[in-house]
Every structure is written in structure tokens, then in C-alpha cells.
Amino acid sequence: MSEVVDAQPLGRTLAAQPGRHRPALRDFLRACLMLGCTGFGGGLAILSQAGDLFAKKRWLTDREWVHTATVAQLLPGGAATNALAYVGLRFYGPVGAASAVAVYVFPSMAAMIALALSYSHIHGVPHLEALLAGFNAAVVGLVVAVTWKLGQGGLKRSWQAVLAAMALALERLGHATVLEVIVMGILAGLAADSLQKGWRLRERRKRRRHDGQNEPPPPGGEGVTLEDPEHPGERSRPPPPTDGGLPHVSLIPLAYLIFRRDLAALLAQAVPRAPGLVARVWSHFSTPLLVSLLFTFARVGAVAYGGGFTIVPLLEREAVLTHGWITSQEFADAIAFGQVTPGPVLIAATFIGARADGVLGGIAATIGVFGAPLLLTILMGAWIDRWRRARMVKAALRGLVPAVVGMMAAAALALAKAGIPDETGIILAVVAFVAVVKYRLNPALVVMGAGGVRALLVFNGLALPG
Secondary structure: OEEOOOOOOOOOOOOOOOOOOEEOHHHHHHHHHHHHHHOOOOHHHHHHHHHHHHHHOOOOOHHHHHHHHHHHHHOOOOHHHHHHHHHHHHHHHHHHHHHHHHHHHHHHHHHHHHHHHOHHHHOOOOOHHHHHHHHHHHHHHHHHHHHHHHHHHHOOOHHHHHHHHHHHHHHHOOOOOHHHHHHHHHHHHHHHHHHHHHHHHHHHHHHHHHHOOOOOOOOOOOOOOOEEOOEEEEEOOOOOOOOOOOOOOOHHHHHHHHHOOHHHHHHHHHHHHHHHHHHHHHHHHOOHHHHHHHHHHHHHHHOOOOOHHHHHHHHHHHHHHHOOOOOHHHHHHHHHHHHHOOOOHHHHHHHHHHHHHHHHHHHHHHHHHHHHHHHHHHHHHHHHHHHOOOHHHHHHHHHHHHHHHHHHHHHHHHHHHHHOOOHHHHHHHHHHHHHHHOOOOOHHHHHHHHHHHHHHHHHOOOOOOO
């Protein structure tokens, strides 16, 4: 059940627009749980599934989803995880962001812990390699589909298409980092806005001289452009007032929102038992291995720009070479399981933690790798939402969208090189792209279908395992 709402500050509601509704919290969390249970293929593939779901439910407009996907790519961590956290932040504040990530990650965390604990029994499953090869081919098609959709919404000018091509070339040929491409996109957006502003001022002066009359300067000075380049004919709004800092988040209101009337009763029962409870919890989580898992994966999550696939070398160095928590073969299987199971690819960290120290190790690794990006999303999401109507922020986002499109195209090429071994894989990738873009099939079904087809072909001797 949904309700139409009016514009309010961050953490309460989104601005009301025709045809778009704010969901109830339980409906939003139910959608996040469904994505966590059925979202196969990693962050970029789940972005497509989440975008289709939110559009079908009329929770976000196409422009809002493009903005959300762009912000999600700017922050470290998985793209889909950041997107859900950002939407939850804008709907319900920090509690909504944390709840969305927890509900979304829980199914895949439980699956990865179970796989890690039963690893020795499932390692010899027949035709597993063929199944993974089919999954990989479909993921390539889904990533190309996401790139195509974002390109349609974000490449509206010729200079944006050129910028996307430059980002692709820099990432693939120049080996540029994600941060370098992001900075290039921001500078390009600001430069294009400055040139457009100067051109309009010159045209205005020419018209004044030609008409022989002096037009009064616009409110705020001659140098202020009132027309929004994204919406010709509309007047841009000034940035909202600011006190120079981020909105203050108090722990007491957050606790009240969570517990409400039961807070007093809960505290009355918990306070007498608090010392013993704290001691027991600390005894479980204060072991050196658990602390090492928590902070190691928090550091990994904080620098995971570009999604799960970009930090595979860092994960391998920390888990295999530096700490020796798992072997090289176990690490390769962890990455494969991260693609087979629903949810984000970063969930491979849970497998590593569970192999190192059981269930608690998997939980600690999960909290670390997703907790750091969640905290940054809450802080940066508040800042971005607060200033998103400012001219400079909008200009920067117009440059960031094509930069993100170029980076996703580069990711698709990298995945194709690693995940498509033969002509069968190419056909499966093309079929997955057409199925998602033209027929709008569920990406989860597309991935599972591609894996099943590949396994069936291998079983009948019509294709190689992978």
C-alpha cells in the first residue's frame, strides 16, 4: 500500500511528482528482501532488476533512478547495495538505509555461510563449471543492458557521448582508476556548464544590442542563469539553506523510532542484565581473528570503488597472501559462489570469513565489508541530497553520468574477456541482453536459464564446460 506525499527534507520523503508514490516501510523492505533472494549476477545486474521493480511500483521516476544509480557508483561498495541504501535514506533516513542493506544482504549472507560450512561436500558437484560459465555469459549481457539503459537516460548531448567514450578508453587502454574517471567526469560537467553559461550571456548581449534596448538583469545578478538546461523553459531553484554541515543524527530519536513504546520496557529488562550480556558478547567477538576480519574487510569495503569485481585482487591479497585465511582454490570458488548466489558479489567476503572462523567469522566479515560503504552512503547521501538542486552539483552530475556509463561499458568488456570462453557464451550473452532490454524479463530468470542451457549443452557434448 502506497501513499502520495509532499516534498519534505531528507530522511522523511521524496518530493512528490505526478505518477510517483512513496511506499510504506514494510513494502520497501519486502522489495529489498525479494531482491536479496532473487537478485543474481552482482550489483550491476541487480541495478537493472531494482530499477524495473521501482519503476513498476511507481516509487521512483526514470530520472530519479538514473540519479540514484550514478550516486551509487560514486561511493565505495556494491552498486546495488549503495542504491538501495540511498533510496532508503531518502525515504526513511539512516534507519531506512541500514534496514534496506540488512534485509537485502541477509539471504546471501546466510547462503554463503552455509556454503562455507559445507564446502568439502559440495566441491565435487558434477557440471558445476558449465553452470558457472552460463551464469557468467548471462551476467555480461545484463551488464551491457544496464549500460544501454543508463546511456539512453544520461547521454542526451553529443559531448556526453564523447565523454562516455573517453571514460571507456581511459579505463581499458589507459588503465585509469575509478577515482580518476570520476574526477574527469566532474570537471567535464563543470566545464560544459561554464561554456554554456558564457555562450548564453554573449547571445543575450547580442540581442540587447540588436534590439537597441537594455533588458533588466535577472534576479541575483547578470551572471545567474535561471533556465535549467535539463528542463528548457523552467526556472532553476536556488540551493536550499545550509548551516555548513551535515544534518545531525541523534541516537536517541533513532532508538525511539526502532523501539517506540517498547523502549522503556526493554530498557527495564536489559539494564540489570547488561553487564553479563556485554561480557558474553565481548567474549565472542573480541577474539583477535574476529577483530582482524572485521577491520580488514571494513578497509576493503571502504575502497571498493567500482563494485565487487574491481576489488578481487585486493580480496585475494588480504585473504590468501597476507593473512592466509583460505587457499587460492577456495578463493576462486568464493568468487564463483558470489556470482551463483543471489545478492551482491561482495558477499564473497562472507565466505572467506566463514571459512576462517565459522559463523561468527562470516558475520564479522559481512558487517565490515558492507558497514563501511553504508556509513559513507549515509553521510555523503545526505550531502548530495541537500545540494542536488544547486547548479554546480547538477552540472557535475551531468558529467558523472556519462563517466559512469563508460566505466560500466569497460566492466562489460572485462567480464566478457573473463567469462565468455567460446561462441556459445557469446550467443547466451546476446540472448540475455535482448531478453532484458526488449522483452523485460526478470534478470534472475535470465541468469538461471543461461546456466541451465549451458549445463545441458555440456551434458550432451555440444559445448565445452567453460
